[in-house]
């Protein structure tokens with residue numbers, strides 16, 4: 001508030017308002033004299049003229065009321081009253097510029113005490129101490145007040161010009177002091193403002209620096225990952241053209257960066273894929289990548305040296321700011337070994353280890369599929385149940401190894417008799433099944449059975465042994481003889497037993513009338 005009051009004082013001063021002067025004296029006549037000199041009207045009291053004459057060397061009328069116009073004068077007759085006026089003026093924002101203070105003002109404070117009190121309230125107040133006598137040595141007064149720059153001493157009797165000059169000079173000094181103070185304050189504010197702006201700019205700079213350092217760290221990390229990754233990394237544009245590759249890509253494919261960059265991912269196509277005119281996998285995967293932003297899967301690829309490898313490729317669209325070219329990143333890993341292992345496990349799970357034919361589980365799956373297709377209006381299927389005739393004696397006589405070799409040879413012959421879409425399976429022991437997928441023509445089972453009988457009637461050479469075996473075949477058509485797998489297989493099995501019952505080395509179709517003994521010429 002003090003600051004605001006000073007500020008208002010300054011506004012008043014610069015606005016050209018009359019400087020305010022406070023007259024502090026216990027004698028009313030003195031007030032009138034000051035007013036005459038400084039622009040006030042003297043009180044109507046003849047007795048005061050004498051007093052005036054005693055105080056001033058020359059009569060006040062000599063100075064004239066117009067000698068120093070332009071001051072606003074107030075009077076206080078005791079120090080305490082002066083204090084109230086000074087405080088009120090300061091709080092109202094209209095401080096006094098100058099106070100003329102009498103030295104002796106009984107019964108209250110003397111001049112020095114009064115000045116001390118006034119300066120506590122308004123330290124900028126200029127003071128003229130008026131005295132004919134003093135209770136203090138002047139050095140002592142000045143030391144005690146410790147304010148030589150804002151205090152003047154006016155000794156009685158007064159000279160009007162001296163009073164007027166003091167008033168003008170000290171008011172002008174007060175105004176100048178205020179102007180300097182305001183200017184200094186304005187400068188300080190400006191400096192603070194600039195400092196604040198600088199601090200803010202500096203803080204922003206620090207934040208940007210920290211952000212840049214964080215980004216640089218991220219980039220370094222990304223670059224380190226790119227260069228040290230064990231997996232191949234390939235970055236492409238949206239037309240699948242390679243933009244960059246990492247060292248692991250080169251290790252995996254044999255292509256140096258300068259050989260790969262600018263090529264498309266088709267660089268890794270296998271010879272077979274290149275020869276094929278059909279839309280290749282790369283085309284399909286790229287369409288999916290553009291549509292969904294990601295693709296992953298296994299594909300066979302070819303290295304620069306021509307060797308093939310199975311790669312796991314995972315492609316993703318890289319998010320980039322608007323306006324930047326689209327990029328895709330692919331992670332590649334050589335999974336050839338895993339793929340071979342899986343193939344081997346799949347082979348073992350679905351195939352008979354001795355002959356390599358399909359096993360029972362595999363057969364079941366294929367029969368189910370065939371029956372389902374038939375249900376949906378597709379062609380049916382035919383099952384041929386085969387059981388070798390008198391296989392046990394070979395085993396018993398010549399041992400299991402010879403028996404095994406015989407079984408393997410039977411498997412080879414069976415495979416040679418069927419089409420690509422058909423399936424040859426070994427259920428175990430000397431039991432085999434042929435699945436003819438798409439039972440066309442209507443007697444295809446019987447025709448194949450004839451070929452089986454003929455083929456297996458030929459001797460089998462195992463080492464030094466020329467072995468002669470036969471086979472009994474049961475035939476059942478799905479879904480005609482069984483709409484579900486269990487039924488169909490049971491019917492074919494039962495038909496095979498009927499063929500055995502007929503004397504072996506013959507076939508029997510499920511549902512056909514039991515025939516007489518098979519042609520002995522066809523049997524062993």
Ligand SMILES: Nc1nc2c(ncn2[C@@H]2O[C@H](COP(=O)(O)OP(=O)(O)OP(=O)(O)O)[C@@H](O)[C@H]2O)c(=O)[nH]1
Nearest residue numbers: 387388389390391392393395400403404428429430
């Ligand atoms: N070598 C070999 N023999 C097997 C294998 N699995 C089963 N066997 C044998 O194959 C024979 C099959 O028995 P059967 O079909 O009853 O014998 P079979 O002499 O053919 O009898 P029929 O069918 O009535 O003519 C048994 O001696 C089994 O021990 C195998 O994996 N390897």
